[in-house]
Amino acid sequence: MINPTLIKIRQKIQAQNLSLQAAAAAIGIGSSAMERHLSGEYVRSDSMAKYRLWLEGGQPLNNVQSVPKQRNDTEEAFLSPRPPIEGMDTLSIAPQKPLNVVDLFCGCGGMSLGFERFDGGRVYRVAMALDIEAPMVRVFNDNHPSPSGDLPIARQSDITDFMSEAEIQGYYLDHLARSTGDAVLAKELSNLGNGGIPGLRKMLRELDQDFLEDLYAQRVRPDYISAIKKLGTAALGQTSVSGFHNATKLPSSGGSYPKVGPLIWHNDGDILDVVKPFDAPLDDKLLRSCRSGMRKLWDAEAGKLTNRASGAGRGQLASAAERIDKFMDFLEGPSMRAVKSLWIEWRATREAVRRSFFETPSIQAKLKTIYEDGRQVTVLLGGPPCQGFSRIGRGKIRSLKEQSVHVHEDEDSVDSRNQLMHQYVLFVAALAPKVFLFENVRHFQAVVKAEGIEFDAADILAEAIESVSERGLGYAVSRKIVVASQHAVPQARERFVMAGVRKELSKILSSSDAASWCLSLQRRSPVPLQVALEELPAPNFSNQEVQEATLKKPHHPQRNEPTAHDLSSDIYRAWAFRGAVVDAHLARPPRRDDEAFFSLMGPGKRWMDYRCDESPTLQRIATVLTKLNDELKASPDLAARLGISDDDVSELLASADGSLSLRLLLESIPPQPGELQHHLLTTTYLRKREGAHGDWLSRMDPAQPSKTIVSHMAKDTYAFVHPTLPRTLSVREAARVQSFPDDYRFGSVGLVDGFRVVGNAVPPLLSMQFAQRVAQVLSKEIIAPRSKRLSDASPANEPEQLVIS
Numbered sequence: 174m175i176n177p178t179l180i181k182i183r184q185k186i187q188a189q190n191l192s193l194q195a196a197a198a199a200i201g202i203g204s205s206a207m208e209r210h211l212s213g214e215y216v217r218s219d220s221m222a223k224y225r226l227w228l229e230g231g232q233p234l235n236n237v238q239s240v241p242k243q244r245n246d247t248e249e250a251f252l253s254p255r256p257p258i259e260g261m262d263t264l265s266i267a268p269q270k271p272l273n274v275v276d277l278f279c280g281c282g283g284m285s286l287g288f289e290r291f292d293g294g295r296v297y298r299v300a301m302a303l304d305i306e307a308p309m310v311r312v313f314n315d316n317h318p319s320p321s322g323d324l325p326i327a328r329q330s331d332i333t334d335f336m337s338e339a340e341i342q343g344y345y346l347d348h349l350a351r352s353t354g355d356a357v358l359a360k361e362l363s364n365l366g367n368g369g370i371p372g373l374r375k376m377l378r379e380l381d382q383d384f385l386e387d388l389y390a391q392r393v394r395p396d397y398i399s400a401i402k403k404l405g406t407a408a409l410g411q412t413s414v415s416g417f418h419n420a421t422k423l424p425s426s427g428g429s430y431p432k433v434g435p436l437i438w439h440n441d442g443d444i445l446d447v448v449k450p451f452d453a454p455l456d457d458k459l460l461r462s463c464r465s466g467m468r469k470l471w472d473a474e475a476g477k478l479t480n481r482a483s484g485a486g487r488g489q490l491a492s493a494a495e496r497i498d499k500f501m502d503f504l505e506g507p508s509m510r511a512v513k514s515l516w517i518e519w520r521a522t523r524e525a526v527r528r529s530f531f532e533t534p535s536i537q538a539k540l541k542t543i544y545e546d547g548r549q550v551t552v553l554l555g556g557p558p559c560q561g562f563s564r565i566g567r568g569k570i571r572s573l574k575e576q577s578v579h580v581h582e583d584e585d586s587v588d589s590r591n592q593l594m595h596q597y598v599l600f601v602a603a604l605a606p607k608v609f610l611f612e613n614v615r616h617f618q619a620v621v622k623a624e625g626i627e628f629d630a631a632d633i634l635a636e637a638i639e640s641v642s643e644r645g646l647g648y649a650v651s652r653k654i655v656v657a658s659q660h661a662v663p664q665a666r667e668r669f670v671m672a673g674v675r676k677e678l679s680k681i682l683s684s685s686d687a688a689s690w691c692l693s694l695q696r697r698s699p700v701p702l703q704v705a706l707e708e709l710p711a712p713n714f715s716n717q718e719v720q721e722a723t724l725k726k727p728h729h730p731q732r733n734e735p736t737a738h739d740l741s742s743d744i745y746r747a748w749a750f751r752g753a754v755v756d757a758h759l760a761r762p763p764r765r766d767d768e769a770f771f772s773l774m775g776p777g778k779r780w781m782d783y784r785c786d787e788s789p790t791l792q793r794i795a796t797v798l799t800k801l802n803d804e805l806k807a808s809p810d811l812a813a814r815l816g817i818s819d820d821d822v823s824e825l826l827a828s829a830d831g832s833l834s835l836r837l838l839l840e841s842i843p844p845q846p847g848e849l850q851h852h853l854l855t856t857t858y859l860r861k862r863e864g865a866h867g868d869w870l871s872r873m874d875p876a877q878p879s880k881t882i883v884s885h886m887a888k889d890t891y892a893f894v895h896p897t898l899p900r901t902l903s904v905r906e907a908a909r910v911q912s913f914p915d916d917y918r919f920g921s922v923g924l925v926d927g928f929r930v931v932g933n934a935v936p937p938l939l940s941m942q943f944a945q946r947v948a949q950v951l952s953k954e955i956i957a958p959r960s961k962r963l964s965d966a967s968p969a970n971e972p973e974q975l976v977i978s
Contacts, residue, residue, distance in 0.1 A: 210224075276531070281313055291941050315921050391511055393428070459529065610670060769842040884932030
């Protein structure tokens with residue numbers, strides 16, 4: 174427990190709006206020591222005397238006056254969390270069976286892993302995970318085996334397909350029954366009426382199979398084959414064309430047998446022959462409404478293609494527009510008009526069947542009863558794709574309305590991507606978890622402008638949660654920017670996190686706010702990058718999917734329960750260093766000329782750091798060359814007398830800018846065979862500076878936490894040059910920086926997908942600390958009185974413990 178005097182210290186700091194540094198100076202104590210004291214560490218008597226003196230209005234020994242200052246986000250992070258909830262720092266929950274967790278937009282499983290491995294798996298179990306991308310789902314399932322083996326934990330699904338709370342409940346319960354082999358639950362779902370969930374699945378499977386057969390019959394017609402040949406593979410591979418197929422769920426155009434993408438209830442496991450398909454008659458009005466909706470969807474997505482083609486530019490943009498135009502001609506041709514008719518009828522009938530089933534009041538009531546009979550989800554995790562809210566994404570996209578991630582346009586949300594947030598809230602309403610955690614990029618809470626309209630994404634989410642509360646499912650909500658490097662993760666990753674706790678649960682707590690507690694992780698000293706790279710051998714320079722490497726030396730002895738007194742590096746090692754073999758230690762082989770340039774770079778240095786814009790010598794050279802150039806123009810015979818060329822002087826003058834130092838370094842490196850110069854000696858690269866992504870090529874600093882690992886590493890890793898070796902990071906090294914344990918496998922995907930899945934992940938060591946906080950909140954619930962002490966003999970003033978399992 175934190176000493177009451179320090180609680181008063183924190184309250185006074187907040188009341189006077191002081192920064193940590195200003196408060197420490199006023200008290201007469203070091204800011205780092207004060208930070209540790211406010212986190213709950215031991216305070217010596219002389220330091221405690223200084224704190225008491227400051228509370229009483231006395232002056233510190235060094236007589237430094239406090240200077241009130243407006244705190245920024247970074248300074249706020251240095252303050253200790255609010256006073257802990259009584260008993261919350263020592264209690265955890267010991268449920269009779271692990272609590273169900275559902276992870277939306279699960280990625281490769283970073284957030285899930287922290288919850289799953291907390292306290293040795295005795296508190297939580299990941300019941301279901303959903304993601305739209307196949308590589309993410311594959312890696313997740315490689316590391317989270319299904320209890321029954323009949324159905325994987327992670328499913329490739331587009332959550333925007335779900336239409337109602339009842340459908341979400343039905344999908345989850347069906348998943349739970351088949352993934353765990355729960356025969357009782359399976360029987361209950363079969364007895365819902367109208368064939369139950371198995372009958373619905375069988376009906377949808379028959380509809381899908383009939384559509385695919387009819388579509389294939391259309392695709393083997395001579396007119397369709399001729400149109401496809403005329404269209405060409407380049408047009409079909411265009412990103413916008415692929416986006417059209419993804420948004421409509423139309424199988425990719427071509428001559429092969431069609432395959433449906435990640436559409437819910439499609440091809441999701443075996444169905445017994447004895448199961449009778451859903452056979453209730455469909456209402457004609459409902460069918461007409463569904464057909465109208467599908468026509469609008471098709472036309473809207475086709476309209477987006479037309480808009481993108483009209484925004485043609487030069488070079489690649491012009492080629493893209495030409496390909497889109499060709500596809501639009503194909504889309505409006507007679508063969509695709511027939512495909513459109515097949516597609517509309519398939520999607521409309523499919524939707525009508527689902528709505529008819531899940532909008533039946535008796536089925537809704539039965540599903541709710543079955544769900545609440547011990548099958549509830551306790552924790553809901555997730556964070557929608559974040560490109561629309563990151564600074565990088567905004568600068569590249571013309572307007573937010575043009576952005577689409579497999580979702581329909583939502584006029585009320587400005588950006589169709591925001592529909593993903595509303596779908597997340599639909600899951601909150603359907604599953605009614607006791608706690609939810611929503612994670613996204615740091616700039617998620619920034620104000621974004623689109624066509625003159627301003628909106629705050631975090632406010633949109635908060636308003637959507639409030640709409641759930643108005644229907645009787647209330648949540649206390651808190652939001653915070655969390656910096657991973659402050660919590661034993663060797664990476665300066667900043668993320669927006671929102672926590673929600675059911676209000677009836679939060680009322681049980683004796684003090685403080687439960688949602689805020691879930692986000693108030695204990696501060697720890699930074700873990701340097703060099704710790705994350707310990708013991709790894711040389712990587713494989715290949716893109717092979719399955720690669721294993723033996724670590725250089727035995728691991729440090731594991732401590733199952735390192736305490737807050739342990740060094741952050743020891744906490745990290747205890748979590749991450751597991752086993753003697755790792756996979757996915759794959760790196761891009763450096764070009765020889767790049768390898769030579771990497772060797773010239775110092776640790777922590779960026780491309781822009783080697784510019785010399787402020788050099789007096791450079792300015793003198795430019796001045797002399799300018800005067801010489803003017804004289805040559807004024808006296809045409811001067812060049813001949815001096816034996817120089819006007820063009821040479823002009824070229825030298827053009828080179829006399831801040832990039833000259835980089836040019837000299839690059840010119841000292843022999844070019845690749847067949848090349849005239851180093852491939853980075855172009856105007857595009859040389860002009861990069863502070864305001865133009867001057868850190869696009871940088872060497873990492875081994876003594877500091879890494880910069881944020883990003884999915885862009887799938888395209889290039891120049892911004893992640895190894896701190897001591899002339900190459901870029903490997904997939905496994907990036908996973909280490911993300912705090913994935915060595916026994917977490919990425920070997921089923923290659924180098925490109927490996928970087929993507931790792932870069933998009935939540936650091937699991939960070940997630941585990943959230944899991945601990947959430948468990949402590951749940952331990953206060955009346956219906957879960959069975960609690961245990963993490964440390965039976967823990968003194969009252971000791972800080973909380975971090976359990977590594």
